[in-house]
Amino acid sequence: MKFNKYILFAILAAVLYAVSTPISKLILDTLSPVYIASLLYLGAGIGMGIIAIIRKKMQITSYKPFTSKELPAIIGMIILDVIAPILLMIGLSTSQPENAALLNNFEIVATSLFAVFLFKEVITKRLWLAIFFVTTASFLLSFGDLDAFKFSTGSLFVILAALSWGLENNLTRMLSLNDPLMVVVIKGLFSGLGSLMIALILSEVIFDFQYILLTLLLGFVAYGLSIFLYVTAQKELGASKTSAFYAFAPFVGAFISLVIFLDVPQITFYPAVILMGIGSFYASTSGKKSLKIKGEANEKTN
Numbered sequence: 001m002k003f004n005k006y007i008l009f010a011i012l013a014a015v016l017y018a019v020s021t022p023i024s025k026l027i028l029d030t031l032s033p034v035y036i037a038s039l040l041y042l043g044a045g046i047g048m049g050i051i052a053i054i055r056k057k058m059q060i061t062s063y064k065p066f067t068s069k070e071l072p073a074i075i076g077m078i079i080l081d082v083i084a085p086i087l088l089m090i091g092l093s094t095s096q097p098e099n100a101a102l103l104n105n106f107e108i109v110a111t112s113l114f115a116v117f118l119f120k121e122v123i124t125k126r127l128w129l130a131i132f133f134v135t136t137a138s139f140l141l142s143f144g145d146l147d148a149f150k151f152s153t154g155s156l157f158v159i160l161a162a163l164s165w166g167l168e169n170n171l172t173r174m175l176s177l178n179d180p181l182m183v184v185v186i187k188g189l190f191s192g193l194g195s196l197m198i199a200l201i202l203s204e205v206i207f208d209f210q211y212i213l214l215t216l217l218l219g220f221v222a223y224g225l226s227i228f229l230y231v232t233a234q235k236e237l238g239a240s241k242t243s244a245f246y247a248f249a250p251f252v253g254a255f256i257s258l259v260i261f262l263d264v265p266q267i268t269f270y271p272a273v274i275l276m277g278i279g280s281f282y283a284s285t286s287g288k289k290s291l292k293i294k295g296e297a298n299e300k301t302n
Contacts, residue, residue: 006236010245013229018252020222021104022260024089025097027218030211032204033089038195039212040085043219045188048228052181063179073174074186080171081191084164085223086198091157096263099141101253103158105276106138108244108283110166119170121238126282130244133279137272169242173234180231184224192219244283250276 020040027036066074092100109131115121142155175183199205234242254273258265 006233007245009229010233010237010242011248013226013233014246014249015252016226016229017222017246018101018249019256020218021092021101021253022097022257023214023218025092025100025257025261027211027215028089028093030208031206031215032199032202033093034086034195034202035199035204035206036089036215037082037085038192038199039215040192040219040223041081041188041195042192043188043216044224044227045185045190045192046216047220048181048184048188048224052185055181063182064177066178066182070175070178073171077168077171077175077187078190078194080164080168081187082194082198084161084168085191086195087157087161087164091154091159091161093154095152095154095158096266097257097261098254098263098265099152099155099269100158101257102250102269102272102276103138103141103155104162104253105134105250105280106159106162107165107169107246108279109134109138110163111169112166114167114170118167119173126285127244130279130281130283133275133282137275137279140268140272140275143268169234172231173238176231176235180228180235183231184228187227188219188224244280248280251280 024036024040031039088100088104091103095103112123112127112131116123138155138159142152142159172183172187196205230242230246233245237245251273257263
């Protein structure tokens with residue numbers, strides 16, 4: 001079987017992102033959700049910006065330059081990248097971290113459905129099966145106590161974050177011919193500054209430099225390098241396919257969370273893991289290319 005480096009990039013992106021959930025949960029004891037969201041993206045933007053400067057001195061890269069045509073996608077991407085991490089941090093603050101980590105897999109569903117209904121892309125039958133299993137698992141995780149049949153508010157915020165990132169993934173797909181490194185820099189700096197302004201308005205900014213540096217570093221790894229690898233992989237694999245490989249992240253995040261916090265998972269966690277695993281399998285084996293934007297094939301050959 002021929003080695004596909006873009007699949008490796010997608011898996012590495014997932015692993016790097018996986019560490020963000022348990023570590024963010026720890027940081028939430030000191031910093032607010034909005035403040036953490038801002039620092040995560042600023043860490044990504046600053047870190048990748050430094051790499052971009054170093055790369056520019058070492059070599060000349062050839063990518064399609066940004067034009068006014070990409071502006072709507074860029075603005076939408078920035079707005080959604082302000083909203084999504086804030087929703088995730090709010091959800092994480094009131095959820096078990098292993099549940100929140102697994103619920104991140106709902107991004108597969110969101111990305112695929114937005115791709116189909118808004119961007120007129122085509123997905124395979126196996127990916128529809130993946131959507132079914134992941135949605136069912138997300139439902140189980142959202143109702144931790146089935147006897148009381150009480151929906152978890154924290155789970156709702158995590159799912160809303162996944163929906164926001166699902167739409168954002170499709171907007172980022174429109175920038176796949178542009179320099180992925182600069183896409184991450186734009187994401188990080190502008191989304192981070194947007195969240196920081198909200199944190200300032202809410203008077204949530206504190207100067208605990210140890211936690212600030214930790215969160216910036218986490219942002220560089222989990223949102224900078226991870227997103228860079230994700231966008232690079234997405235150029236070849238497509239939005240839904242890349243998101244499918246990204247499904248490894250929640251399982252890694254859930255495992256790390258269980259090790260760090262020594263939580264006893266709720267009874268629904270175990271069947272949800274199985275269903276998520278089945279869904280991830282179907283998603284990652286759904287064909288050569290899960291979807292394709294109309295006209296994309298011609299655009300890539302130019």
